[in-house]
Amino acid sequence: MPVARPESSDSRTRIIAHVDLDCFYVQVEQRKQPELRGLPTAVVQYNEWKGGALIAVSYEARKLGVSRHMRGDDAKEVCPQIHLVQVPVARGKADLNIYRNAGSEVVSILARKGRCERASIDEVYLDLTDSAEAMLRETPPESLESINEEARKSHILGLKSEDANDAQENASKWLRRSDANHQDKLLACGALIVAELRMEVLKEAQFTCSAGVAHNKMLAKLVSGMNKPAQQTVVPSSSVKRFLESLPIKKMKQLGGKLGTSLQTDLGVNTVGDLLRFSEEKLQERFGINTGTWLWNIARGINGEEVQGRLLPKSHGAGKSFPGPRALKTIASVQHWLNQLCDELNERICFDLDQNKRIAHTLTVYASAYKSCDSESYKKFPSKSCPLRYGTAKIQEDAFNLFQAGLREYIGSPGVKTLGHHHNGWGITSLSVSASKIVAIPSGTGSITKYFHEQYASPSSKETQDTFVKKDHAIITASESYSELEPTDQLQPDNNVPCVGIPWKEQDSSCSSTVQTKDGSGKGASPPLPSGSGCCSPVNQTASASRGTILKFLKSYNLSCPTPNQQNVEMVKGSQPPSCSSLEENQALLPRRNLAEIRSNDGSYNLDQNAQRAWNYKIDEIDHSIVDELPSEIQDEIRVWLQARQQPGMVKRPSIIKRGSIAHYFSPARNT
Template sequence: METQANNIHRKIIHIDMDAFYASVEQRDNEDYRGKPIVVGGPPEGRGGVVATASYEARKFGIRSAMPSKKALQLCPHAIFVRPRFAAYKEVSQHIREIFSRYTDLIEPLSLDEAYLDVTEDKLNIGSAIEIAKQIKQAIKDELNLTASAGVSVNKFVAKIASDMNKPDGLKFIGPSGIESFMEILPVEKFFGVGKVTAEKMKKMGLHTGADLKKLSEDEMHRHFGKAGRFYFKIIRGIDNREVQPHRETKSSGAEDTFTYDLTTLDEMYAELDKIAITVANRLQRYELKGRTVTLKVKYSDFKQITRNQSFPSPICDLESISATAKQLMATSFEDGQKIRLLGISLSNFGDAVTRQKQEKDTGQLELFD
């Protein structure tokens, strides 16, 4: 069986800014400090989506990707603030510059999150924990913001660790403690395990990493398909993925699995509207435009199809994305079909990706999921 040997000598840091957009807003406007701030589209009209919420707002159950109307119901006195992406990108550039003082092996996941490989750091500090401390302190001193850091021998464990002591946290999980840590981790925390797979696991009596470890690799494959072999390694803390400084987005999208099967076009249109809002917000946040809209449909018998439509010019607006997805749905649907999942994605970014490569070369933080 594969071991962690290939990972032992890597020193990986995962940095995750704390409630990033909301924290920037609270930093820049003292009237927002200590109050429940929701950054995203307003709840009026068609309604927006929560991009992020301050920790004061999270106490009321408000979470990212939640409809703004739901957030308002949970916290009627919440302050809704429209995103200022130019400000966030400026901060991200500064964060990236701080990272680059220590290593060039930086893999941004979004404006506020990145992996760093400091196995060989530029300043010859040698200690990943010390580097993480210095980065956190620099972010606090230079930007008046806080970040949480996870330190370990691979990306997966470092990412899990960064979430453990938020906000302003630092957690190290060394090689000898990885497997015992994984054993107590809930199944939904494992990389690649979505809510549907997590529910399937729980119905099988699998609630933690320790439960999953009882299954052989073949059993994991039999129950969860190709992903099962990946889960088999992950629950043992084995993750050989390298930090990739030059990640490129091929597509961006969102999907949802429903608690009951959809049987009418009206139901499907309503769900597609919600998904389209998430996709449009993400594209606009990252300044991406694509030429191809793809609809993903999974039926109750798990049969899956995709349908797409391309445009002569790139788009990112909600109306075009939603209308195209609905049109594709209408031409694909037949009476009597039961649908358990819908998804929308945009691809064929073309010049947008080329522009982002150029921005990356000049030091800007990549804007990819």
């Protein structure tokens, strides 16, 4: 549903650009094979039917009648000389990493001049307001003796010209007008900056791109593709009304579906200008307050959406389609492809972790399906989510369990048997997995507990699956998603998610710790630490006042044992019920606390007790070699604490993860 964002006081003077790479997939392949430049070329998706689907077509091929809606064999019939390049394949599906990496090259160049928001694999928004204002102060366009050719080729909406040479001359005069108002002067500076950035992209990355320059994101996006390839379009405020008057309503973002159809059929609105006939109250009455206000705003070119400073994707995903006779009809085939997708997903989130120090928190499984009986053909396959555990085997296990939970709900019979190889009247036409809620790992010792990633028990049993998993209504693409939210947005705890870890035995009340106040005095005793056997071992608490002790975070535990009803959970074959008496799988519940800690000058931490979160990890799964890579001032403290919790007879797990990577902070996956 569209969101009406009010304009800020300075929104009319913001300079926003939308940069769109031209035939990006083709350009990436042409950079690999320069001999293809200037020749009719198309990139085809990995597919065995009719030569595969075209996902990018060069402008040379378009002139010869090839369109992106064709398949490879159709394109050859229309244009026999066309060069078809297949997308790289990995794990039996398309591998888009080469294109993602090339897109990242371009983003790093564009981000030099302003706030940058990566909208997709080949689209970027830029907020160039600060750079434009600096240029206007230091070297205003009217003071320039000449401007570069790329800037002279700019298309200025509302500026009429007889031919190409005349258009360039008129554009040059418009950009250097001394009598222009402040808005247009800033816009001219923005156009010069974008032209310079586009030349840098061509020089350094060998890619051409087109752009739109306007006072808001909506207008910049609308015009960026008007004069492709390798050109840019500028939208002065004076030309907005005339431009929108004739713009088809379906061309507007978020009006290409049901809402746009409703406007056409119910109100007779065919262009954006037609919306001007209706008052804001009338639109609110018909479509609701939020959507009505949004429609009223876009009809006038108003858009208060800001460019988010985001260079990295909000989520990672991997998916594959199985159309027609290729639909998956057995659990075994679904599990095979889930394993492939999870392998790719794990590779990408581990790369993100290693390169960008970010952790994904939520795993979601999506599917499209059909039933043999079409009585409920309208019913969608429910998406299911659970906390994400790092490691290929763990992700595969959880994804398969999530799928089975979704299948039971889709079929409509909780007791239906989903295991086995038999076809039960359903088929899967698409399958995807995503990792979302990605947050950056805060630096410093104050956030060391975050390295012990939440290791919730996998949703292995039927009851646990149906309780633990939850629907996720976000729409995630099969490759990756770029959301409106910041990648470092802090997560809010989900209090509805049950803790399925193994609790500690009742603690010895003789152990307690004292939190130091700012002046160094004790301020009450915190709840005691849980003990593996008897009282906790003494810990050196003579740490320098210049830093806080890591053990201050370990002060609040849920030590209750599960009730009989909780223990009598239906378990999948091979799983074991939890036991309070067994310490073979100790799991400590770290303090419920806010993700953000505010560290004071004396090293103590002020925690927001109103926003709490449960952290779980298993003592026996901690690789003790990680202590060597922690900050030196807390290594001894952590070793003592871990040793106090180690149970007699507990087998130390060997480290199987490569050292030198932050990924080895996470416990090794169990062999399955």
